[in-house]
Amino acid sequence: MVTTPLLPSDYLDLVSPLRAGADLRGRIEAVHPETGDAATIVIRPGRGWRGHTAGQYVRIGVDVDGVRLWRAYSITSPTNRQDGRVTITVKAIPDGKVSNHLVCRAKPGTLIQLDQPTGDFVLPQAMPAKVLYLTAGSGITPVMGMLRDIEFDDVVMVHCAPQPQDVIFRNELHDLVADKKLRLTEVHTDTDGMLDIARLDALVPDWAERETWACGPAGLLDAAEEHWTEHGVQERLHTERFRPSVVVAGDGGGEVTFSATGKTVDADGATPLLDIGEEAGVLMPSGCRMGICFGCITPLKAGAVRDLRTGEITEAEPGVLIQTCVSAAAGPCDIER
Numbered sequence: 001m002v003t004t005p006l007l008p009s010d011y012l013d014l015v016s017p018l019r020a021g022a023d024l025r026g027r028i029e030a031v032h033p034e035t036g037d038a039a040t041i042v043i044r045p046g047r048g049w050r051g052h053t054a055g056q057y058v059r060i061g062v063d064v065d066g067v068r069l070w071r072a073y074s075i076t077s078p079t080n081r082q083d084g085r086v087t088i089t090v091k092a093i094p095d096g097k098v099s100n101h102l103v104c105r106a107k108p109g110t111l112i113q114l115d116q117p118t119g120d121f122v123l124p125q126a127m128p129a130k131v132l133y134l135t136a137g138s139g140i141t142p143v144m145g146m147l148r149d150i151e152f153d154d155v156v157m158v159h160c161a162p163q164p165q166d167v168i169f170r171n172e173l174h175d176l177v178a179d180k181k182l183r184l185t186e187v188h189t190d191t192d193g194m195l196d197i198a199r200l201d202a203l204v205p206d207w208a209e210r211e212t213w214a215c216g217p218a219g220l221l222d223a224a225e226e227h228w229t230e231h232g233v234q235e236r237l238h239t240e241r242f243r244p245s246v247v248v249a250g251d252g253g254g255e256v257t258f259s260a261t262g263k264t265v266d267a268d269g270a271t272p273l274l275d276i277g278e279e280a281g282v283l284m285p286s287g288c289r290m291g292i293c294f295g296c297i298t299p300l301k302a303g304a305v306r307d308l309r310t311g312e313i314t315e316a317e318p319g320v321l322i323q324t325c326v327s328a329a330a331g332p333c334d335i336e337r
């Protein structure tokens with residue numbers, strides 16, 4: 001009665017937001033610039049944090065201009081960090097709401113929402129004798145988590161970035177090279193051009209014998225998957241994508257109604273309904289934004305949507321749920337938000 005209309009926990013949140021039993025949160029403790037457009041964010045997770053396995057990612061909820069936005073970031077700190085903090089390393093992308101906020105504006109002391117870490121881009125129980133890390137741009141982050149966690153006798157990394165100064169963690173990588181813990185090839189795409197996957201034969205002659213973890217843009221990962229499959233060693237390749245591979249973008253979109261909010265907007269056949277809703281100011285649940293976490297599922301009340309990964313059309317029926325992050329309008333539709 002004393003705290004009505006709030007709950008006692010709302011007051012506890014003010015004094016002890018990271019306590020056990022509260023919704024999982026974290027406090028940003030520091031922001032360290034890494035390159036011109038990337039920064040490492042040091043987070044002190046709340047008491048309920050269960051810890052991660054190297055290579056996993058965490059979904060974080062950040063308030064940007066009064067709107068809570070959720071994104072996924074790979075954990076770059078080692079699993080045994082003594083002070084219990086975890087780090088993520090974020091590269092600001094042009095027009096990116098959360099990445100620019102975190103890299104340019106996040107302040108120590110800020111509270112963020114956290115999910116438990118997840119993801120299967122991890123090392124196996126039985127450690128492989130030879131490892132290859134194939135990365136580009138911010139795709140280095142889950143691999144850095146692995147490099148900081150576990151040492152292998154024979155590990156090679158091929159990393160692509162436009163220029164030397166764009167290589168995130170460059171000094172640390174070169175320290176590992178100096179200590180003979182890593183063999184590194186940097187491909188500077190501004191001068192060398194994009195990595196032609198066939199060059200691996202020259203760069204890492206025994207690539208096919210290596211257990212490989214690859215993370216980077218879709219073009220690199222698609223080429224790697226094709227190459228490993230052609231050589232019959234696809235089971236040795238593990239990939240992590242930061243964005244869904246859009247296979248089919250429909251030509252025609254349609255009028256999208258968000259019936260709970262009472263908003264109607266025009267949508268093309270290529271833009272995810274999650275983006276359409278957020279743009280229209282509709283409160284949309286979201287998660288990984290690439291169809292893996294199901295954090296965005298929403299009832300489709302009427303009409304049809306297209307899965308941007310497969311081209312599959314889903315039509316409204318009672319109880320039908322869609323993943324708004326990988327679905328676009330395939331004609332007029334009504335989304336229950």
Ligand SMILES: Cc1cc2nc3c(=O)[nH]c(=O)nc-3n(C[C@H](O)[C@H](O)[C@H](O)COP(=O)(O)OP(=O)(O)OC[C@H]3O[C@@H](n4cnc5c(N)ncnc54)[C@H](O)[C@@H]3O)c2cc1C
Binds near residue numbers: 071
């Ligand atoms: C499992 C997983 C792990 C990830 N780990 C990291 C990480 O460690 N470090 C990191 O920096 N990012 C990581 N990401 C990407 C991150 O979740 C966000 O997608 C990214 O920061 C962009 O969010 P934003 O809000 O800034 O962009 P938005 O405002 O959502 O998008 C702005 C524009 O950029 C495009 N866009 C969205 N995402 C990307 C992208 N990844 N690359 C290029 N263009 C994009 C959009 O289509 C849109 O046009 C990860 C993603 C996943 C799924």
